[in-house]
Amino acid sequence: MTSILASAEELTGGVCCGASVAVPREASGCAMEAVRALVRRRVRDLTLIAVPQAGFQADLLIGAGCVRQVEAAAVTLGEHGSAPRFRAAVSAGTVEIRDSTCPAIHAGLQAAEKGVPFMPMRGILGSDLALHRDDWHTIENPYGENDPILLLPAITPDVSLFHAPRADREGNVWVGVNRELLTMAHASRETLVTVEAISDESLTSDVRLAAGTIPSLYVSAIAEAPRGAAPVGLPGYYDEDTSHLRRYAELAQTEEGFDRYLAEQVIAAPAPA
Amino acid sequence: MSEAYRPEELLMSVVAGLLEGARHVAVGAISPIPAGGALLARERAAGRMRVSILGSERHTFFTDGGRELFDCAAQGRIDAFFLDGAQIDGSANINLVGIGSYPRSRVRFAGSFGSAYLYFLVPRVILVAHEHSRRTLVDRVDFVSAPGTSPPGVYRPGGPVALVTDRCVFGFDRAAGRFSLSSAHPGQSVGAIRDKTGFEFTLDDAVATTAVPGAAALALLRGSVREALQEAYPEFAEHVLGQAA
Structure with a gap:
């Protein structure tokens, strides 16, 4: 209550x-x-x-x-x-x-509200933000080819x-x-x-x-x-x-x-x- | 006879010209010149253009929280957006974070806002630099808030199309990854622009003089655009557009 x-x-x-x-x-x-x-x-x-x-x-x-x-x-x-x-x-x-960056914070909160460990997101790759965030990871889109995409933790x-x-x-x-x-x-x-x-x-x-x-x-x-x-x-x-x-x-x-x-x-x- | 205009009115007129044909233009916070330029473009578009101004309650279509603008951009529902930078370099990288080595920047700025995302996803990003100097237009930014170009394979429907400064307008060639001088504002020479620019750039075949706002544009800026800007930018509307130049 x-x-x-x-x-x-x-x-x-x-x-x-x-x-x-x-x-x-x-x-x-x-x-x-x-x-x-x-x-x-x-x-x-x-x-x-x-x-x-x-x-x-x-x-x-x-x-x-x-x-x-x-x-x-x-x-x-x-x-x-x-x-x-x-x-x-x-x-x-x-x-x-x-x-x-703004959408990354929104997306991290959305991952938490869904109870999932991370959220994939477009953009950001190659920025110094990504360089300095050791908790952000880039993976290959498992549903595509030659399509790197960033994962953000919840x-x-x-x-x-x-x-x-x-x-x-x-x-x-x-x-x-x-x-x-x-x-x-x-x-x-x-x-x-x-x-x-x-x-x-x-x-x-x-x-x-x-x-x-x-x-x-x-x-x-x-x-x-x-x-x-x-x-x-x-x-x-x-x-x-x-x-x-x-x-x-x-x-x-x-x-x-x-x-x-x-x-x-x-x-x-x-x-x- | 051309009419007297303010420098801000020239920039708004340039911005409006770059927005032709866009269906949905979004403007970030604390951006009165892009907002004014977008509203001028909307006046000319006869009902075919939406303009979303962040920080305005009246000029926004968003009802799903702060994330909606970004989701909207990722779906391709936003055609044009504006970014600036404490530093912008010749590859169109922008720095909104700080001067000196990161993270303990010697001079720290606010931060990257949505740039690292929107620069990738909005097809027509217009860079605006209010101070055209070697301090702001540099060979290499100290921190890349958002890169101007991306290697092949990186999903990137968006990116820079132009850089508008208080001296000139550059176009950006995404394939070559560099700026080209499109037009110099009245009173500015190519030599003077080169002298004040910290990065290398090429010249368009014929570098034009930037078109100045005509009587019709000025009437719109000082009339309906000023009224529409009143809510989000009262001081700007009053002091820049509220009186004749």
Whole structure:
């Protein structure tokens, strides 16, 4: 049964040091309040899996020293520029980067949701991505001739962590058109979700809502966190806090600036207004 | 009399010309010039072209999550896409990862995004370089996010057709694996372009001057294209297309 917990703090209380944690791209719903809770709890040695790219949440976790390894197609603050703590950590060698490409991460999760060990995929051959990924293998297509094809191992995150508009009392979570969140939930050992609101109305009894709903079967725990994606936006619900993110992008250029941001916005200010 | 135009408008007009006949054009995130060029091409295609803009909620047909664009490309349902590179070399290899030795790049960039896949699968990939210099257009990239060509036997219906920069337009010969200068933008000489390019390239038989956008193209760019760009690229729509050059 899905646990309904009181806060993002409680929701993420079981995420252990060393866990692999999958997080979605910013447009799909970032559990920022939960990410701040992880930072406050000083979780260490996470393997962060970006589905398929990550931005502010990844930079924050990396800057705060929570991350040992990142698997991503890209880490960027988008229109606010490059992700400064990510760049610095990779150049310094304090975080290990496993460079991937967007469809490879989606395909790895799809292998996990099917319970198969790998997924074949087109493209990628001859890139330096393939050169540096010793867990990717090229085989001959057994159904063709002279047709090399890449195999990608299944990606099974210990935890998927994201934010969604709503859930119901049974733990069903509505994600609408952001269907990579379903794939993440299917593929992961545990799925932790913060939501804007938990309502009494069942999401699975209305066919119009059920199509965009993750059944509670896949959801380990939920917690209400109004504006839980802030300062990142939740498309269709609220916009990003642009001035906040711009200020972060500036402060995070230096370690001192980042520490100041952390002290002001994460450690001292547990919940944003 | 030709009308005054902005450099971005010239590039959007060039991009639109390269998209003629495409049925479905996809545009990646943070790509306002390709998006504007694609929307201009769509205006001219009289209902025969779809344009999917990532990062837009209005201009997208996808309803099956982040993977759909890639699955769509693998099936041949996307005719044209755009890529850029922090470095692009003379063999059309692109680098979106970093400068210096990998993995501890001296300068680290965001990462390869979907390039290592889409470059292989989308028939008409247009490379866009906003800064035409020896820093970006290099002899050999430091990291191959996606190779420009592949050996025989590698499944590759896609690849580069052109490189559009702020100075010129190169075509790409896939068999020869090299760029050829197709046209120089007004005010740019072949010598100056050679001087600013870090890789060897050949010349088309007659290197043309890049066609500048005419009154009709400018009217579309500043009208319906600007309106369509408002949602995904509000600042670009306002500051580049919102006022006369």
